[in-house]
Amino acid sequence: MPQPAEFSLKQIAIPAFGPSVLYGVSNGAILPVIALSARELGASLALAGFITALVGIGSLVSNIPAGWLAARYGERRSLMVAAGFTSAALLLCALATSLGVLALGVFMVGMATAVFLLARQAYLVDAVPASLRARAFSTLGGSTRIGVFVGPFLGAGAIALLGLTGAYWVAMAAMAGAAAIAYRSPDFVPPENRPVPGQKTAGVTTRDILRSHWRVFLTLGFGVMLVGAIRSSRQIVLPLWADHLHLSPTVISLIYGLVSAIDMAVFYPAGKVMDRYGRLWVVLPSTLLMGVSLLLLPLTTTPFAFILVSLLLGFGNGIGSGIVMTMAADTAPAQGRNAFLGVWRLMVDIGNSGGPALLAALTAVLSLATGIATIGVFGLLATAVFWRWHPRATPR
Secondary structure (H helix, E strand, C coil): CCCCCCCCHHHHHHHHHHHHHHHHHHHHHHHHHHHHHHHHCCCCHHHHHHHHHHHHHHHHHHHHHHHHHHHHHCHHHHHHHHHHHHHHHHHHHHHCCCHHHHHHHHHHHHHHHHHHHHHHHHHHHHHCCHHHHHHHHHHHHHHHHHHHHHHHHHHHHHHHHHCCHHHHHHHHHHHHHHHHHHHCCCCCCCHHHCCCCCCCCCCCCHHHHHHHCHHHHHHHHHHHHHHHHHHHHHHHHHHHHHHHCCCCHHHHHHHHHHHHHHHHHCHHHHHHHHHHHCCHHHHHHHHHHHHHHHHHHHHCCCHHHHHHHHHHHHHHHHHCCCHHHHHHHHHCCCCCHHHHHHHHHHHHHHHHHHHHHHHHHHHHHCCHHHHHHHHHHHHHHHHHHHHHHCCCCCCC
16 A cells, blocks of 8 residues: 555545445436336325435445445445446336335345445545545545536436436446446555465454444444434425425525535545544534534524525535544454444434434424424534544544
């Protein structure tokens, strides 16, 4: 592996970040149309929403197996398998003539997502020196967001020509490209992790990782669970509160575009700050800004105030690009790393799934404002958790 003084992220730009951009394109193309596909096949609104949620459920239940797969076959091969499995799942979705087949395809997309994300994360841990780790992971998160931003536009063009199935064909093409890049990419295995001929290596199980790192999972793991809940919920609260303010769909789309733009503009500078001055210089402002923004959101009564708070929320989320993956890489052990990352991803996905569920429950029982404010409190709680338990030193 290159020494830090000689290393540049440009050396691995295509193999490391190319698949992430294409994965984002794939997700961005299909996520807006899954519910519409379900509706075309006769699903109710509730059932269409549940089928869309199967992406997250599939990822949630597959994180631990994803860690085993990456440890057994390596990150690059796991990435290729995930891309191929996703393509098969997307083909099912495109050709589905029943809700059961569509649901199976969507669930399979979620399963492959767990493998893809874990393999990307583990690949960068091997390829990038610790001194550039935060920049690498913030760029990884940013590259995915760029793809998610572009995906709906490509999907819309294909839908205009082919109908709803066009979005799935765009997604399949993107995943084929990701598989091709992974196939031509090198493996990055540190010398200390290479097996010695004739020497047997004892496997580290998920149970071993839970037993030896339970304190990390109960502290920092709890913090990233809260971050997952905030990030997944913010995608829901913005359109809901905009509708509460009686903003038109055109205005809502424009605001979303502005939020996405500021989100994508700040990921690399934030990673540079984390590498140079320490993780907390970005982690704390990110969670604090997201929490305060969500607490302020129910207080907005005009479009101008709503836009300002939405942009603040986008900035807080943008500077936090890659923080969850960076913390995982900093704390993961050399032995059993993939098993550790699998548990870490599981905790993040619990937050991703639990946040919207809690928001929906509070909205139904109390009010939308109460639900949004509760998620905002999660941001303040995450800030306190990281302030108390996140290491001050930056890995070198």
